[in-house]
Amino acid sequence: MKTCVDGRNMVALPMILASVLGELILGGKTVDILIGLQRNLIDQQKKKRAQQVRSSIPAMNRILATKAGSNVYRLRIPWRSFSNDAAPKLSSPNAGDPVKGSEAQQYDIAIVGGGMVGLALACSLASKPLTKHLNVAIVDSNPALGRKNFIKKDDLPDARVSTITPAAISFLKDINAWRFVEQHRHAYFDQMQVWDYTGLSYAKYNARDADKEILGCVVENKVLLSSLLSHVQDMDFLKKIHPSRLTSMSILPNSSSSEVDSTSSMTALFTHGRLAKLELEDGSSLYAKLVVGADGGKSRVRELAGIRTTGWNYSQNAIICTVEHAVENHCAWQRFLPSGPLAVLPIGDKFSNIVWTMTPKESSDFKSMTDDDFLKAVNHALDYGYGPHPTSGILGSSDLFSWLKGGISSSANDCFEIPPKVIKLASERMAFPLSLRHANDYASKRVVLIGDAAHTVHPLAGQGVNLGFGDASSLSSVISEGIAVGTDIGEVSLLKKYEADRKPANITMMAVLDGFQKAYSVDFGPLNFLRAAAFHGAHHISPLKKSIISYASGEMRLPLFA
């Protein structure tokens, strides 16, 4: 009796975990990230070491200058506006206005990276009463940011898409950006089917299992970007877009004992540590109280701030492309194949997006084969390829889970379906290597990282951009709370609140996705059975199904203890 109970417990945890994993993976993906992330690792380590040496000198605890030594930098700061006498009578203590007549401009916040997450932060700040007065600069060299409405409705769908969770949709609605998305192509879906190549089991989810309308919405990244941009351009918000790249960043210590004794250096004292200085490729420079690194997986801000990352590359590539069906697709599909999952996501009209994970060698084959061969391979993989169709009787009906059953979930009787056939390739095929990377810190003095700069996840999850929107939402709330109580928005203690808010959520999601990737990278009898059991349980146990859907929707933090 006792062993029996123990045995069940041992099965239960991996089962629940695996089913959560199964669900999440189906989400979708953001693939415009994660290339060659280890590039700067060695440089960073060197820099870090140099920094450690510097930080041992008490008065200079943090100096992040790329090219020049810290002393040189300190003296060079061309900050004349606040002289000894002028400072007390500066009549606009708001400091929100850029300083006129100076070659450098001063902002409250400089967002480096005008991608989806960076723009979402700007929109979110503009939507809050306490932060809408902030003076914000966006630094990005993407020429699209200077244009209006850069997408046309008739374009074929772009292969780079994101699956937006209901939680992220409500965030985008709050910041008034979702209405722009709805004017363009997007596809809500309310069903998902997950199955694997062993034919042992499958799971089908329906939004109504969790009393929801939808499970998510698939949107092209360019649609998201242009929607956020239209909103930024429409807003009555102090912002400026600098069409350039960041070359260096310096943040000086709060004050320096070696300088206070001479009057001339008082000028420098005023700015020491109170503003970060950014230098751009076009030769201009700007100052900000807070620098937000929203510049993606290869974040320059993260590198310049000396923040290290932890992570690894998977020996897997993802092939992404747009395909066309004969009929409209309303369901998200995912099948686990021996070398990785294949996902088919609806993106509106008769189009779907494909993300197929495989070994690098396979990916080069699949990328170079003819369109017809590729379509055949996709249809084969979604049907009888690699193994039989699953049937629900294989695990001896639902006896195995009778002890856990809270009631048969409403979609448990939905039968396994074969996805609609793919008839045409609608875009070129692109291949991306997969990797996982997480910044050890999200915040340091006057610097904070959001989105892929802080965490690059397995792209198949589609959680990448959702986690990024979560970051933007959290950071703007933290800044707003800080302003409410008169905090300097670059204070580490304030920024650490954002880190404490987001890090556990992001790490959980990354661990789930990574664990999932590993669970499916092994083809081993008992493990296959366990996976099948997980699917089976997830399919039949209604409370579990509900919590899986809620977690995948971005509404819950802990998948296991709802």
Place this chain on the structure above:
Amino acid sequence: MASSKLLSQPRWHRLLRRNLPNARLFSGLPSQHPVSVPEPQNHGDPKSNNTFKTASSAPSSLKEAELAKFAAISDTWWDSEGPFKPLHNMNPTRLAFIRSTLCRHFRKDPLSARPFEGLRIIDVGCGGGILSEPLARMGAIVTGIDAVEKNIKIARLHANMDPTTSNIEYCCTTAEKLVDEQRKFDAVIALEVIEHVADSAEFCKSLSALTAHEGATVVSTLNRSMRSYASAIVAAEYLLHWLPKGTHQWSSFLTPEELTMILKRASVDVKEMAGFVFNPITGRWSLSDDISVNYIAFGTKDTNEE
């Protein structure tokens, strides 16, 4: 659970003159600690505004060394990851209470980034200026006073680094001296001070005298309860060493009833009270109804009785 608020607050020095014996107060402090050098005070030397001159006639070479020292000290005081981390941690919670009560009382827009625009506020026992600066950023015209000259220097040095705080008026003086000068403020704030003064009733009278007609007074302190003894003295001073031993004398703490009463006698009518509780898991403070350890009271001046 709450640890002493005082760990955060090196405010125990202001009003040094009437304080507990210095030796007791500062015995356990590290030498570079901002409050560790209780030199003989030149109480309230008001001419120290905007200069770093000390009242003593030290040779100029010494002055430079002093300045360097203050700068280094200032770094420690304001290092949010340093020894004063608990203070920085608690500050937003105190400010949240002050923000909400003052906005209501003065009918200011709580959705404004600078709701205190136009209000004259005095921070009695400002220490390094950790409360004064946020108040200035919220728009107030702030005066910070502290009986310890060094604290004032540090506060001024730090505030001058940011144009949004450089207009704070810092004075090394006492509340009583300002009463003599007949200064009045819309709001008088004295956080974590009253438990260190010799005569709390007199002190409350001074706070009241500084408060303008229909103004507000905010006072925070430690309750005299078993829990405050356990957390503020046993835990914070002896077990965790967050505070030097002897920082607090439990018997000199005031209960909320006593504080309300002595404020009432000083014509300040306590309208609202809240407790601060520390969550050891998140490491954050929050406002609560639990006033058994740290608490803050907001009162308005009852001018009829004056």
